[in-house]
Amino acid sequence: MNSNFEYYKIFYYVAKYENLTKAATALKTSQPAVTRTIHKLEGELGCRLFTRSKTGMKLTPEGRTFYGYVAAGCAQFFKGENDLSNLISLENGTIYISATETALHCYLFQAMEEFNSLYPNVRFKILNNSTTESVNAVKEGKVDLAFVSANLQVAKPLRMKILRKYRDILIAGMRFEELKAGKEELSLKELVSYPWISLTAETITRRFLNEYFEKNGLTFAPDMELATTDMILPAVRHNLGLGFIPAEFADAELKSGQVFEIKVKEKLPERNIILIYDMEYPQSIAAKEFQKFLKEKGN
Known part of the structure; x- marks a missing residue:
């Protein structure tokens, strides 16, 4: 048998993701190349390792037995690679991240600045995505970590950690000076007739606001819909x-008086900044050190 470690590595990722395309993405190769390798490995072993269906790639009984050995071997190889990279990765490592705008402004920019003061040569590659896109980027092995700003649940092998809580504030420009903070709190019912600005209907934040208004017996119908939070x-x-x-988005404008906060009686529920990662995906020492830094920062 002439199979090499690359064959076993490809087999490992197909078994892990149960999907040829996701395995190819994690391995930074093409789906046809992954398919050819699995066919070759099955030919050399003399048995089928997967059953193929519309729902994905499922291990056969023979495949499950083989996977037990291959997974143990891959774990040792990955550990060896990580231990070796430990000598240099904090000198020139790169951390790949997908994050929502709110997570960036309310948490991540500050955390990256503090981390770079300790490890100035570590670089960050940031994808600015929606919550759903960020979670998928972790699932598909495109990034090491995802930072999102919506309450959600994830399934194994993904894990999540709440990093901090935040609350949105209601702001307005000087055209609406009669609503300026300093007066008593105003109810949503008193404000609902004013023009409103919000994100588009398909976003998680918009759904969050729809539920907030509905809970208070009102319908949220913004006059202007925007694609991203930083446009509001x-x-x-x-x-x-x-x-x-x-509040972090409007700090400078609030201080300069270009906009002001409207005090609302019905407080918005707190929301979370969440870290998401794949506990089975091999990460660089730089990514692991950043996670350790974030954990210590939260204590």
């Missing part, structure tokens, strides 16, 4: 309506 602030600053936004 300039729209509010230009007096186009009221908008909910994390």
